[in-house]
Amino acid sequence: MNTLFFIAAAIAIISSVLAISNRNAIHALLYLIISLLSISIVFYILGAPLIAALEVIVYAGAIMVLFIFVVMMLNMGMEEETEKKWLTPRMWILPSVLAAVLLVIFLYLLQAFRNEKTGVEAINPKQVGISLFTTYLIAVEIAGVLLLAGIVGAYHLGKQRKKVIHRFMVKNPSGRKV
């Protein structure tokens, strides 16, 4: 179990360093996804299967998709030539190798947990749910309010203001019908 932890931790550190030192935003995000996946493996080794699943679904799934959408919307300095350069398979070798190592570890862990060979006592999701909805109920509600504020803030900030004023609106800047 310890060696698996060390392998996953090494992959996490390597891919995080590559993520912050990369010049290309899409490549950096790819390495960050690898880092999140390896941290998810670490959670699994620690005996937190619910958190491992949440890490993959929410972090590597939802939040990284947000990042990738923004990078694509901003069209960060990519020309035709750089796009050609992206398609070379050389760029994808290292992330694929790291992800393959993680996949092997994960399959081994699934096998080990099914046969109850590990010395790890897992905290099952039921305990987490009970604790979440009894002891921390007020915090769950506050988190809901925070998410609502996040939605409203992102909508308000992300709105594009019209730059071209309609020709009928010029005399009447308030925009009301006369």
Place this chain on the structure above:
Amino acid sequence: MEIQILFAAILFLIGLVGFLVRRNIIFMLLSIEIMLNSAALVFVIAGSHWMQADGQVMFIFILTVSAAEVSVGLALILQMYHHFKTLDADALKKLRDKQEVEKT
């Protein structure tokens, strides 16, 4: 236990260095994500050490906070790109004193 916390500390350090070194604002937000993630990792490590579910509950809250933070931050980045046509964090100097800018 110690080695796992050391791992989380190294991850936090990587995020901090990335935040301080990079000037591209998307990379700064990305480094913040790494730091939040390592902080959440410490909660889960402690929770598994004492066999309590509270650590995982805290992870869920940190996940919520980071999701809200990322959505608002990315909307701000879009606005910044529309106003200044750049992603350089150093371009946002309008609030600084003019004299100070001339001095430096």
